[in-house]
Each structure stands twice: as C-alpha cells, then as structure tokens.
Amino acid sequence: MSASQPSHISDALLALWEQFRVTIMGRVETVEQASAAVSRGSLSPELRQKAEQEAHKLAGVLGSLGVPEGSRIARAIEQLLQPQATLDCQDAARLSEYASELRRLAERGPEARSSAAHAP
Amino acid sequence: MPAKRVLLIDDEDDIREVARMSLEMVGGWDVITACSGIEGLEKAAAERPDAVLLDVMMPVLDGPSTFAKLQENEATRSIPVILLTAKVQSADKRRFAELGVAGVLTKPFDPMLLPRHVSEILGWKE
Numbered sequence: 001m002s003a004s005q006p007s008h009i010s011d012a013l014l015a016l017w018e019q020f021r022v023t024i025m026g027r028v029e030t031v032e033q034a035s036a037a038v039s040r041g042s043l044s045p046e047l048r049q050k051a052e053q054e055a056h057k058l059a060g061v062l063g064s065l066g067v068p069e070g071s072r073i074a075r076a077i078e079q080l081l082q083p084q085a086t087l088d089c090q091d092a093a094r095l096s097e098y099a100s101e102l103r104r105l106a107e108r109g110p111e112a113r114s115s116a117a118h119a120p
Numbered sequence: 121m122p123a124k125r126v127l128l129i130d131d132e133d134d135i136r137e138v139a140r141m142s143l144e145m146v147g148g149w150d151v152i153t154a155c156s157g158i159e160g161l162e163k164a165a166a167e168r169p170d171a172v173l174l175d176v177m178m179p180v181l182d183g184p185s186t187f188a189k190l191q192e193n194e195a196t197r198s199i200p201v202i203l204l205t206a207k208v209q210s211a212d213k214r215r216f217a218e219l220g221v222a223g224v225l226t227k228p229f230d231p232m233l234l235p236r237h238v239s240e241i242l243g244w245k246e
Contacts, residue, residue, distance in 0.1 A: 061227070065138060
C-alpha cells in the first residue's frame, strides 16, 4: 500500500517532530509543574486538570512520532492525575520520577523507525 | 481507480499532521482535515469523503457527538466513521464501538500501519 519510500516517511516524521518539538516540550513542562506542585502539596484542581490533559495528548502523540516509551510514561502520568485519584507521598515520588523520565525521552526525540512505534 | 478521500477530524495539530502524513504518504489517499467537530461536519457534508477518522476528545463537540450529528444528516449518514482515541481501556473502546461506528483505533498509532488498519476496518482492498 505504501505510496512513498519508508525513508521519505521517516524524514517526514522527523520533520514533524521538529515542527512540534516546542509544543511537546511545553506539555512536558506543564506535567513538571504539576509534579512540583504535588511535591509541595499545593496542586490546584486547574493545574491538575491541565496536566492530565497534556499527559493525555502526549500519550497519544509521542508513540506515533517514534517515542513509544514516552507514550507509556505519559499514560501512567495521566492515570495518576485522574480527578478521582488521591495522591499520597508515594504517588508524588512516582509522578516526579515519571516527569523526569518524560523530559529525558522527549529531549532525546524519536527512535529509529525500525523499532515499533506502538505503545500498548 | 481514484484515490480514496478521507476526512480527518482532530483538534490537536501534531497528531493530525502525523495522521495526515501517514494516510497520504503510506496510504496514498487524499486527505481533508478539520480541526473541530463543527468544521468536520461542514466538510463531511460538502466533500462527501469515503471515510471519516474522528478524534474522540475534542472541545465543544467531541467525537461521539460529532458522529451523532453525522448520523442525523442524510448527506453524511452513510459515510463510515472510525474513532481515533488515546483511551486504551477496553471498557472505553467497547463503549465507543457500541455507538455504531465502523471501528475504533487507538493512539498512539504506527504511521506505517495506520492506513492498513483503516483499510482492514473498512474492507478496502490494498
């Protein structure tokens, strides 16, 4: 079915990554802000909702752009930030760890396209 | 045979562009895009695409509501709709499938495989 060579598609995906890198890093930053607020015990409902939404978006897009582990981490963050979930100090530590890992993965960028782009 | 025409409705620029690239470059299809449910309804009625790929979570008019409005309009009722969602829990997917859509695909998707999965759902021959 492929109408273009895989190398052209890889190039196009990399170009899209570059195009949306700032947006993606902005979303990561929102997650980090929420994580920091949880650690301080001052997470507002507004920031929690925004960070959950940004994590949801990251979960949807990172794997498609070649960062599948980023999608998995973002989904875990989204789950932690669900409005009905209570956040204890263990959750705060996990959230902080996830946020750091998310930044590391986002800064590293896409994996080679030979690896699967799917996250479960 | 003319290329298939697919309407892609998603409010997120990044995922919309990845999906568009995939459907165009891998699928070889013509892709029309809309960044909201309302815009999608207008384009579906005007363009009569062969299929609609519809994001679930959108502000104002979400995917299920957009699908319901497509069904209400005789001009768009017969267009098959595939929901695209980042919700991966089976209960969510089952709930979406029960709306009467042609299929449900999850994000993230592999851009190399998305057109194949769309074709399989719609019974399009590659």
